[in-house]
Amino acid sequence: MDDTLDPADWNAARAQAHRMLDDMLDHLEGLRDQPVWRPMSQGLRARFQAPLPREPQSLDAVHEEFLRDVLPHAGGNLHPGFMGWVQGGGTVAGMLAEMLAGGMNANLGGRDHSAIAVERQLVQWVREMFGFPQSAAGLFVTGTSIANFLAVLAARTRTLGPGVRETGLGGDGAQLCAYTSEAAHLCVPRAFEMAGLGRRALRLIRMDAHQRMDLGDLRKRLRADRAAGLKPFMVVGSAGTVDTGAIDDLSALAGLCAEERLWFHIDGAFGALGILSHEIAPRLAGIERADSLAFDFHKWGQVPYDAGFLLVREEKALLETFATPAAYLKREARGMAAGSPWPCDLGPDLSRGFRALKTWFTLKTYGVGRMGRMIEKSCALARHLEARVRAEAQLELLAPAQLNIVCFGYRGGDNAAIVADLQESGIAAPSLTRIGGRSAIRACFINHRSEIADVDAMVAAVLAFGRQRALAA
Numbered sequence: 242m243d244d245t246l247d248p249a250d251w252n253a254a255r256a257q258a259h260r261m262l263d264d265m266l267d268h269l270e271g272l273r274d275q276p277v278w279r280p281m282s283q284g285l286r287a288r289f290q291a292p293l294p295r296e297p298q299s300l301d302a303v304h305e306e307f308l309r310d311v312l313p314h315a316g317g318n319l320h321p322g323f324m325g326w327v328q329g330g331g332t333v334a335g336m337l338a339e340m341l342a343g344g345m346n347a348n349l350g351g352r353d354h355s356a357i358a359v360e361r362q363l364v365q366w367v368r369e370m371f372g373f374p375q376s377a378a379g380l381f382v383t384g385t386s387i388a389n390f391l392a393v394l395a396a397r398t399r400t401l402g403p404g405v406r407e408t409g410l411g412g413d414g415a416q417l418c419a420y421t422s423e424a425a426h427l428c429v430p431r432a433f434e435m436a437g438l439g440r441r442a443l444r445l446i447r448m449d450a451h452q453r454m455d456l457g458d459l460r461k462r463l464r465a466d467r468a469a470g471l472k473p474f475m476v477v478g479s480a481g482t483v484d485t486g487a488i489d490d491l492s493a494l495a496g497l498c499a500e501e502r503l504w505f506h507i508d509g510a511f512g513a514l515g516i517l518s519h520e521i522a523p524r525l526a527g528i529e530r531a532d533s534l535a536f537d538f539h540k541w542g543q544v545p546y547d548a549g550f551l552l553v554r555e556e557k558a559l560l561e562t563f564a565t566p567a568a569y570l571k572r573e574a575r576g577m578a579a580g581s582p583w584p585c586d587l588g589p590d591l592s593r594g595f596r597a598l599k600t601w602f603t604l605k606t607y608g609v610g611r612m613g614r615m616i617e618k619s620c621a622l623a624r625h626l627e628a629r630v631r632a633e634a635q636l637e638l639l640a641p642a643q644l645n646i647v648c649f650g651y652r653g654g655d656n657a658a659i660v661a662d663l664q665e666s667g668i669a670a671p672s673l674t675r676i677g678g679r680s681a682i683r684a685c686f687i688n689h690r691s692e693i694a695d696v697d698a699m700v701a702a703v704l705a706f707g708r709q710r711a712l713a714a
């Protein structure tokens with residue numbers, strides 16, 4: 242009876258599975274009636290310090306515990322009132338696809354099977370979306386943090402040659418330098434740390450008045466580095482900065498990188514999918530000229546976590562950086578070991594999950610036209626919030642809506658305390674950032690469930706908490 246982990250009674254397992262599915266659908270249907278977020282009590286935290294389970298329990302009992310302890314205290318990003326950080330809301334299609342992928346338990350490192358064909362289909366769609374050539378390759382990774390890191394490794398290999406894998410960075414490596422803007426996400430400098438180049442190799446270029454990389458400053462730094470005998474090799478542009486949603490002048494950066502023979506990488510974590518909207522796509526012009534592009538399907542794409550993607554113009558660059566011949570991974574012309582190159586040749590992971598399936602379901606179920614309109618709705622909410630902030634004497638605008646993000650503050654108030662009040666109230670969950678050295682309330686619209694009424698409820702709550710705090714002071 243204990244020979245396998247399969248259910249002893251498939252009918253009972255089926256009934257339990259249906260209950261679990263119904264519970265989750267109920268949860269999604271009723272989101273609006275729940276608070277955005279509920280802090281965990283001390284008692285609950287203590288329950289997560291239980292000893293290793295030695296004996297089996299029923300699936301039903303474990304699910305009851307999940308319903309009691311886990312689900313009610315989730316991170317809030319499903320909720321329409323969630324406006325913090327940059328987090329996707331997930332979808333029913335994505336959730337169901339995750340279940341199917343779990344059932345298949347496919348390993349997408351390699352070999353010849355349908356799951357790999359689905360991921361290759363996604364690579365083709367991504368090429369088409371961004372206007373990349375047929376020579377481009379790509380793969381799913383956890384997120385843009387890792388995709389940015391892999392792009393740095395590929396750019397390093399192209400610059401120093403594949404021999405760098407044998408010898409390490411060496412003296413030539415110490416000469417490498419790269420450029421991004423001060424508004425770049427923190428994972429960009431960390432990618433340089435992890436690549437062994439050191440974060441000092443990455444120059445943070447000044448921003449212009451719209452938080453875009455200042456091209457004059459970039460040219461100046463390039464000239465100075467070349468004059469000092471250093472080896473500029475890479476520029477990292479932003480298609481949607483994390484603080485304000487600024488999009489660098491990607492065409493100008495692409496032109497400069499072509500002239501200067503630099504690898505042009507774009508961090509498009511959330512903003513790149515703006516390409517699906519007719520309104521936003523023109524602002525991303527130049528994205529099709531990048532050597533590599535990192536973005537996430539789990540942000541504006543609403544695909545359940547995690548679903549990051551790296552697209553690289555020349556497959557060869559990934560093969561030269563990551564492919565490793567090994568006898569046990571031997572490729573054949575036929576049978577299950579056919580179909581080379583495999584995803585494990587294009588990145589560092591050998592065992593890989595089926596992230597492609599939830600993305601395949603999402604794009605097919607909703608269609609890219611509808612996805613583009615959903616993205617436009619997020620931007621319209623940001624414009625609505627900007628107008629509300631401009632109209633309220635107590636509020637001040639700190640960064641206008643360039644895309645889907647607005648930063649603002651309560652005049653004379655403690656924005657950090659107001660944000661914490663909001664989050665604990667369960668009404669809405671913006672996050673906190675700094676703009677020009679000042680603390681700012683940051684509302685970022687990614688969640689497809691958010692509506693005008695959610696923005697208005699957030700504004701009303703900011704005004705109420707700000708007033709309360711002013712009176713108490």
Ligand SMILES: *Cc1c(COP(=O)(O)O)cnc(C)c1O
Nearest residue numbers: 327384385386426482483510537
């Ligand atoms: C979210 C984000 C990242 C990091 O992406 P992950 O998927 O969280 O690893 C990088 N850059 C920008 C601009 C982001 O918004």
